[in-house]
Amino acid sequence: MTPPLSLRSLDRPVARWTVFALVGLVLLTGSVSVAGRFAAERSTAELQRQSAAAAALHEAVMRSQLEKHRSLPFVLAEDPDVKALLRSGDPAQVSALNQKLESLSGQTRAAVIYVLDARGRTLAASNWRLPTSFVGSDYSFRPYFRNAMRGGTAEQFALGTVSQRPGLFLSRRVRQGDTDLGVVVVKLEFDALEAEWRASGEPAFVTDPHGVVLVTSVPAWRFRTLQPLPQADRTRLRQGLQFGRAPLEPLPFVRKGDELSIRAAPGTPEKRFVAAGVATSTPGWTLHLLTPADRALDNAVAAARSVALLATASLLLTAGALLYWRERAHARALRREADRVELEARVEARTRELRDANDRLVLEMEERRRAEAGLQTLQDELVQANKLATLGQIAAGVAHEINQPVAAIRAYADNAAVFLDRAQPGPARKNLTVIADLTQRIGLITDELRAFSRKTSRHAHPVAVEDALSGALLLVGARLRQQGVRLERTGPPAAGVQVVAERVRLEQVLVNLLQNALEALEGVADPRVRLSVEADDAQVRITVADNGPGLAPDAAAALFTPFNTTKAQGLGLGLVISRDIVTEFGGDLSAAPSADGGAAFLIVLKRAV
Structure with a gap:
């Protein structure tokens, strides 16, 4: 800010600061005076608003009390x-x-x-x-x-x-x-109402059409008047005994504009109030509320004068310090420019580092995706290898299942030729029918082998539990009969029960569990395998149990650990793969001791709706 010409023309610093001090004193005095008057007016207006609102609230409370009791005479009449x-x-x-x-x-x-x-x-x-x-x-x-x-x-x-x-x-x-x-x-x-008014700290009272105080929070004001009453009215009111022997003297009020002053006793200071009046629901009654104004007005005026004093002093200090800060502004601007250039360089370097880190992260994510894809491929190949290994284990039994109907076909074909040579078409036709049935049986076995051996998708869908069980039993049925193992189906029928799975992969799990059971039953007298299916609204539980020697504690603890096996020729991956397959279906595979003394494996799957 450029100093005024009159100050610039002064030679001596003392003279300049003397003029500055005089101007500042005038400004301080004027601002404090104006602020005090303005604050007093604003505070009085605010007190009037508050007093009117409080008076309306008092009137509403009194009206509610009156209306509640006005209905009582009507009911009693x-x-x-x-x-x-x-x-x-x-x-x-x-x-x-x-x-x-x-x-x-x-x-x-x-x-x-x-x-x-x-x-x-x-x-x-x-x-x-x-x-x-x-x-x-x-x-x-x-x-x-x-x-x-x-x-x-x-x-x-x-x-x-x-x-x-x-x-x-x-x-x-x-x-x-x-x-x-x-x-x-x-x-x-109105004792309770007057007590509430008294507790609020703001004097309140109700007057009748003559200005006589009827209800009041100040007991000394009862039956006093707002204005002096004519002698004739005072005599008439006393004769009616409405107010007893009350003197009906005026209240000690003195009005000064919007304010009202009360002197409690001679020699005591006056107290200032802001008065508000509101008509009540009782005709002729008026509720008056006096809001204390001394503290509010004094605090408002003092606060306004303090603010004005501080503001003016700040303005004067600002005017004195402005020149000094102007001289230093250019130096600060240069420093800010240097800081800006340095900050931009740091931001550029940091941006470059973040860009490089992002590129490395993208590369790592791509490598991880490729690794996950490779792991998925390896897992699929491992599952397929397990299926092929399982087929190798049951190949001999399946071959026997196929050789039997093939030998029977040959025998029935020879017999049919003999019957045809004898001109006996009836027996020949029966032999051909049997041959057709045997051929169909071979087809079922080969179809099941082909479906079991091919790669399947990981997509889960509703699968009939009975179909999966039938397919698995078809593959291991020959071995069951060869070992003389008795198959027991317990629990309710599984017809119509569906689970969320993939049929061939579910059959692979069942074949693995049945194969393990058959291996555990070698050399066991009266070997048995028990299959049961239990279902509720949310889950289906498939149990494969045997009456073999069971699981040793150390073997049970590491049952689903890769490459952990008790078999001489085993790799220890069958149960691991089976559990992974069931987990992909959203289910669980667990082992426990069987009620028959052997081992029991429980498959829990989501029931398909």
């Missing part, structure tokens, strides 16, 4: 017990109604509930047990009685003649047809 007492005046009914009104008063928190006959005499009251009982009292002089008998309903705020406690009297006429029987009166006192 239709009560059969009340009408019965007013019709008969029977003393025997008084006690019951007294107790009823007493209970109702406690439930509704009404001060007193009482019933007057047509002459204004109290027949029953909720305070019948108290020394200040209304029973027997004559209230015919009360406006709330006369107006209710005349107009049906009435309300009057007055000082109780017996209890000497102020309250609002709500009355309603009781009629039977066209006959006026009496009046039901509910007296409502």
Whole structure:
């Protein structure tokens, strides 16, 4: 910032700073004064808004309390017990109604509930047990009685003649047809409401159309007035006994614009308030709320003046320091430019490093994908090799299964030729039929061998459990019969049960487990293999168990470890491959001791929906 010409023209620094100090002092004084006035106006407006909102809230609470009790005289005016007492005046009914009104008063928190006959005499009251009982009292002089008998309903705020406690009297006429029987009166006192107002810390009070304070959080203000009343009005109000012997003196208020001051006692300082008034649901009543203003106004003015002082001082300090910072701005700009160039160089180097790291990562990912593809190929080849090894183990039995029907075919063909030479076509046709059946059996065996030996996909789909079991048993059936092993099928039938798998790979697992069982049963008396299928809504459990010697603890612990085997010619991969296949199907393969004393293998697969 360029200094003003008048300052530039001064020769001596002392003179320049003297002028600067005088200008600063004027600015400080003016800003503090203006800020104080502005803060006072803003604070007063905010207090007025808060006071109006609080007054509306107080009025809503009072209205809710009044409306709740206004319905009580209406209900009691239709009560059969009340009408019965007013019709008969029977003393025997008084006690019951007294107790009823007493209970109702406690439930509704009404001060007193009482019933007057047509002459204004109290027949029953909720305070019948108290020394200040209304029973027997004559209230015919009360406006709330006369107006209710005349107009049906009435309300009057007055000082109780017996209890000497102020309250609002709500009355309603009781009629039977066209006959006026009496009046039901509910007296409502505002002690709890006044206590709530008192606890808020903001004086609140309600005035009637004459300006007389009826309900107030300051007991000393009750039955005082907002403005001095004419002597005639004061005399009339005293004669009506509505306010007892209250002097009806004006409140100690002094209005100053939007503010209102109160002097509690001579010699004490005045307290400032912001007043708000709101009309209530009771005609002629006005609720007034006084919000304390001393602390708020003083704090607002002090805060505004402090802010103005700090702001102006900061402005002056800024003006004094601006020149110094301007001289150094160019040096800082040069340093920033050098820092920027260095930062760009660092960013470029770091970007280059990240680019190289990304290229290496892409290369590593590609190598890993190739390694995974190679591993998958090796796994598939290992599974295929296991299938071919299994075929080699069962080849002799399968060959026997094929040789038997081939020999039978030859015999039946020779017999058919003999029968044809004898001109006996019937027996010849039967032999040809048997030959066809044997041929079909050979075809089933070769089809199963061809399907079992070829490579299959890894895609799982619904597979019938019974079909997989039948295929596996077809491949190992010859060995079962050769060893004299008895096959037992337990549990419910597996027809219709499907699992999520691939048939040939599932058959490979079953053939491996059956082959292991048959090897374990060599030399066992009465060898047995038990197959069972159990299914629920989510899973299918296939069990292959034998009654062989079982699994030794050390062998069971490493059962599914690659290259771990107890066989002289085994590689220790059959169960590992089988478990991997079942795992790919989303299932599990586990081993446990069999109930027959041997080993049991459990295949758990997802049931196909």
